[in-house]
Amino acid sequence: MNSPAPRIPGRRVTINDVAALAGVSKGAVSLAFNNRPGVSPTTRDRIFAAARELGWSPNQTARNLSGQRAGIVGLAICRPARLLGLEPFYMEFISGIEDVLAERSCSLLLRLVRDLDEETVLYQEWWRGRTVGGAILVDFHQDDPRIAPLRALGMPAVAVGHPALTGGFPSVWTDDASAAAEAVRYLAALGHRRIARVGGPAGLGHSGIRAAAFETTMAELGLDGGRQVATGFVGEEGARATRSLLMSPDRPTAIVYDNDIMAVAGAAVAAEMGLSVPDDLSLLAWDDSQLCRLTHPPLSAMSHDVHRFGEEVARTLFGVIEGTRTGAHQVPTPSLTPRGSTGPPRRM
Amino acid sequence: MNSPAPRIPGRRVTINDVAALAGVSKGAVSLAFNNRPGVSPTTRDRIFAAARELGWSPNQTARNLSGQRAGIVGLAICRPARLLGLEPFYMEFISGIEDVLAERSCSLLLRLVRDLDEETVLYQEWWRGRTVGGAILVDFHQDDPRIAPLRALGMPAVAVGHPALTGGFPSVWTDDASAAAEAVRYLAALGHRRIARVGGPAGLGHSGIRAAAFETTMAELGLDGGRQVATGFVGEEGARATRSLLMSPDRPTAIVYDNDIMAVAGAAVAAEMGLSVPDDLSLLAWDDSQLCRLTHPPLSAMSHDVHRFGEEVARTLFGVIEGTRTGAHQVPTPSLTPRGSTGPPRRM
DNA sequence: AACCAGTACTTTACCGGTTCACGGCTGGCT
């Protein structure tokens, strides 16, 4: 392992060739291509003509090296790949980021990592090596071990997550607590008393926040908030969790899930156990990708605009890099979107 | 729009600082860090110690500029983002690519583009600007308009798709035709006579190949191969297509889908129309992500190892960059994985 | 006529590495 990156073959057109052909100095070409004053329209045209003739566009690597600018933004994601493939969230999120990056001709450098240490090391390399001009940090844990080394690194970064978790990094977040509370109150209003929750990994920040809010709200309503299961976000675990909840003596009549994959899995389990949705069991998903509308009945969900979320994150990152932005920035709270999978419990 | 990338603030540790601290020339530092001969073990240690003390690692940008190497591989995907989020295929594919790239400390530059022209321009910028050392080309169309300009560009690239489509680019492909034929023969062997197919966009290469193979095989078996619908790969279109197929006078008893999202949507439609799977309707998905195991009944699928597919593509790309590899390279044909969603048709 | 301001370029010095020709030193061999 660790063989070096391959060499690129062939010789290429450079700014010098263009300058020579246009009969100017390379400085002039640089000025023209960054449309800055100091070149007459005539000359400018001649330069562009020469560049077109040679098929030249500026070498981004050299440009970055010299101009100290960042054409690339980094994003490392630490989840097993097979799981990621299933998370509609990330692709949607990424596409939002890309939309903003594209406006600035920037690109997204994506890396899947196995654990948080690998992630930290990666960011160090990226930043020290000037591969990226900044980064997006996701999936914060309670007392996240990445915070200290990354702060020490001094890399511009924006964190996705509640300010309480992100250790002082400028952050973009949604109010998971309120959303979780709304979910519970909605189900309670429908008449449910036994409400369960199938959440993400216990250590993961936003799962923790939702778990706490779930419990608090249940208590406020005088209900038992203890029916929560932590999973790894994978569909199969969601299925298993659902199965075990439904086999318990007084099974829940409603279940809230932490993403939509697990909710879909839950719906399948209900079908498999002969329970009718929503009469015997109400299901409420989270994130609300298209997947929720593809099941029968369609899944009610805590819905938010993940694409815009990504855009907001990217915009914030540019702000941070330019030094014009710090602090936390909240985007709209996920809103309840009722569909066919929630309803009043059947009278028993 | 088109504001430039932001400047990166702050001054950084460079190779000179390390050289100074270690009391050697920067050439020596370079030699040490590329573990090449010409530096004694003692000096080497001193250099590493200095680097560690200063928290230095080589600037990848400078390295690439100087060494003419490619630390970055490009991948542009041309599909609406909201759709991509749902395609388990891509994330899985990407994770396979990343596994191989990581071995070489390379990264993947990902960009979502709106159309093929934008994609072509992007590759030109990436290559001429030396942003990437090579690229992965996906989603080939019949007479793909990208082929000519990209060949002219001379960028090392590996194409994902059947050699007949990829215009002479070194390619990695699966035998979609055989797989489609197998799918049809399997359903026919179960006793199905009216088999339909819900495919991807008509222009998309592999959809076309599967469509042709479907029709041929159906004809070979003396069946009517005309029941094919082209969609945009989205779940909702899959649902609509399924609905319209099931409403036709002599509705099909089995449907083959081009991905698993549409198959899931199809299953929901069946449920919604009161048809039982597989008794009234058999469903066969493609790609076989975890999603297929999360429905009830679980979906039978044409299954292949997308992760490994990605690995193979990345390995091939390195081969192409180094000039040691050309031509087409086939990976295993998707294999039929029967689950609960296929069975003999109910006697009518 | 002397001075100044502004435009249009050119020159030169980087950015932070890699590479390679060259020189000093050591040690073995004749």
Added chain:
DNA sequence: AGCCAGCCGTGAACCGGTAAAGTACTGGTT
């Protein structure tokens, strides 16, 4: 002693741009 071979390491050129200082020319003021 003299010579050559290797190993270590240096220094400068180079990768392909950007940025800032410098030059030459133009035209308008006083």
